[in-house]
Amino acid sequence: MKVLHVITGLAAGGAEQQLRSLLPYLRARCEVAVLTGHGVVAEAIERSGVPVHHVGMRGNRDLRAVGRLARLMRGRRYDVVHTHLYRACVYGRLAARLANVPAIVATEHSIGREHVEGRRLTRSIRALYLASELLGHLTVAVSPTVADRLARWGVPRSRIVVVPNGVDGAAFGFDAALRRRTRERLGLPESAFVIGGVGRLEPGKRFDTLIRALPPLEHAVLLLVGSGSCEPRLRELAREAGAEHRVIFAGESPDVRALMSAMDVLAAPSMEETFGVAVVEALACGLPVLYGTCPAVEDLPPGSAPGARRVEPHRLAEELSGLAARPPRRLPPPDAVRLYDVRRQADQLERLYLRLLGAEPTEE
Structure with a gap:
């Protein structure tokens, strides 16, 4: 065939x-x-x-x-x-x-x-x-x-x-050595709390909400993986917020696993998604996930993705602040990874x- x-x-x-x-x-x-x-x-x-x-x-x-x-x-x-x-x-x-x-x-x-x-x-x-x-x-x-x-x-x-x-869960498994190498390459200290965003830099992904949440998070860094029409505006927004040195634009990358290994949480604030592949990949990498909407999680039986939580946009900064204060340990891949x-x-x-x-x- x-x-x-x-x-x-x-x-x-x-x-x-x-x-x-x-x-x-x-x-x-x-x-x-x-x-x-x-x-x-x-x-x-x-x-x-x-x-x-x-x-x-x-x-x-x-x-x-x-x-x-x-x-x-x-x-x-x-x-x-x-x-x-x-x-x-x-x-x-x-x-x-x-x-x-x-x-x-x-x-x-x-x-x-x-x-x-x-x-x-x-x-x-x-x-x-x-x-x-x-x-x-x-x-x-x-x-x-x-x-x-x-x-x-x-x-x-x-x-x-x-x-x-x-999703090939094994291909996104967490690797501690890869985390260290990727952070060194990006100039990130091990003590930094890294918030990840993965996807096209377009309005619907709402990555601007992550930049607005950064200023009160003193030791947090935002790592954006992807490219798109909103990149100039997001860079300008980071400058306006006084956080340009804490936002890394990684661009397009074929090695998302390495970048996810360097993160401490994935934030997916889009309120209109059709699936949410990045969320499942992050769960495979052991990351906690905060999302706006994610059919990949919401269509599954309750308890299939305990590391993923739906968060209203107005509470995103508060939730990230709580995680930054008590950085979570890596989680085992949940049932959702196997189901997908x-x-x-x-x-x-x-x-x-x-x-x-x-x-x-x-x-x-």
Whole structure:
């Protein structure tokens, strides 16, 4: 079985890292097509031996990208095309239909209540999405929360399958030696209380609330992992708060484990998430987590993630202050990490591919 994963970009975002984590566990022969840019995740995927095809799309209205994608799909004769993220879903499903690909699947990672991938939802964005959804065979929702949002948009429940994101827990296990090396590299003393934020530096992530919480925390440092349009404003905000020397912008990194090992707590203040991969990765690394909203935790049975606590935005500074006063020890990975094992995700997706192709999965 030959599968082409089509994704909008391959910078170090959640969906992109999720695809990178998944690929080694799929038994199918996989290749990747990226519409725009290159990025650290593309380089990591290529180093693993998976071919990455660069479509060279220029802007949201570059319709020539559809033709280039369709020619790639016809020429390499894929059995399945699996698209990820809004733009790739719209263009990739159309190209796959033109290329007569037998099975067309999309994973919806980023539909929020009011935004999709950082863009405000409009009637035209929704209409285009629904029109392109009809060109595929099934849409995968990464959580029941996303499945409900898709259904409210108008996608029939019969065309939605929930396959949660997966995490390789062992790949994010805490490493004390790695913590020391990473802190030395970043210039952080061992006594510093390090608050971590992982994700795109975009408005919806609300990392500005973490910067505003810093001034009263004398020995705290904020380590932001990711890049995005808000970085200049966040840097300015740190200067205004007199905390610029206590905010580290680590940028995009393929080695999130090292940076999480250097942290003492992960803070995820977003109030609109579709899953929360960084939260599960942090739990695998033994970190306590303070979050605004996280379907990955909220969709599980009570007690599955005891290290993660939901905190209202106005109480975030108070909660961080309490943790800084009594830095917590590393926690054992909770049940949530096992429940979201990436191997389970890979198995579910491959069974889905085989079902769409009319083949029965073989038992091992």
